[in-house]
Amino acid sequence: METTWAPRLRDAGLRVTRPRLAVLDALAGHPHADADTLVTVARQAHPTISPQAVYGVLKALVAVGLARRVEPAGAPALYEVRVGDNHHHLVCRSCGAVADVDCTVGAAPCLSPSDTSGFVVDEAEVVFWGLCADCQGAGRPAVVPGASDRVRQQAGQQHTRGGAGA
């Protein structure tokens, strides 16, 4: 298992180390994990790995393109090893679950703005917000900032803060 990663690390100019293999394996098994989760999971293979080491490994992996960092609004950053295919994400407003969405266009940027305002665009990042299958029937409140409040404003509903946590 681990042997699959070694050549990819070397090809990227990175040394093959135990923390890196542990984090890569953790990433492979947890497609959209945050740093904290990765620390926990990576410790199964490397019990003494430190949180800072995980941050360092992730930063290195992202820098060379072996991993991708995703930062949904209102949640800690997530990491994934699926790179290079410019796919997008579905995020649940209630529980924070993330699912991949294939980009039908393919290469980045898959979309282009009609008026670039002088910008040179190289990537279009798309996040679809909604409720996952599990949360739809549970009547759970949206806890992630976004349009949910506007969506509900017609109903005049007030809602309290729910606990979504980790």
Next chain:
Amino acid sequence: METTWAPRLRDAGLRVTRPRLAVLDALAGHPHADADTLVTVARQAHPTISPQAVYGVLKALVAVGLARRVEPAGAPALYEVRVGDNHHHLVCRSCGAVADVDCTVGAAPCLSPSDTSGFVVDEAEVVFWGLCADCQGAGRPAVVPGASDRVRQQAGQQHTRGGAGA
């Protein structure tokens, strides 16, 4: 100027207060400002306003739909008073400048994923990453996490404009 906001606050069920008017005016004059900037600007109209008051006001405004919160990856949250038209954003990887992009489709969600994975989607958030006009010639490095490194390696993947699809 301030009188324009008062009825909108009341219509939203919020009391009309000096801090709120100051923040709304600051927002109107600074279309994509972060909380810290808003504190500085709002103090011109209300010198004693506290940062926490600004956070509280912004939260209230977002909750009732008078303001929108945008959280580009790797930067503090930005706020804007342009709401209800589901527009998107261009963000400069180098300086963090933000520009609006009209959504040609109009109503949210303007895009729909091909495979929803069981999610009920209510909004598609699109962020176009690139370099603003000022940063293009300056040879400034990208400081915002993203695909810039990977994109550079496969330069030339520019696509023709697909309209503001978003």
Next chain:
DNA sequence: ACCCTTGATTTGACTCATTCAAGAAAAGCG
């Protein structure tokens, strides 16, 4: 196989945006 250089990790402290809590102020109804 060993050593050495360079890159990686550990340890610990620290920054920053944002939030929480309790008391004081003021908006707006009656």
Next chain:
DNA sequence: CGCTTTTCTTGAATGAGTCAAATCAAGGGT
């Protein structure tokens, strides 16, 4: 005009992520 509720102030705390110095190890050279 006073009362009630909302909102603001003051002060402290949280949590994700970063920075820096010192130790450790990967892997090429000898």
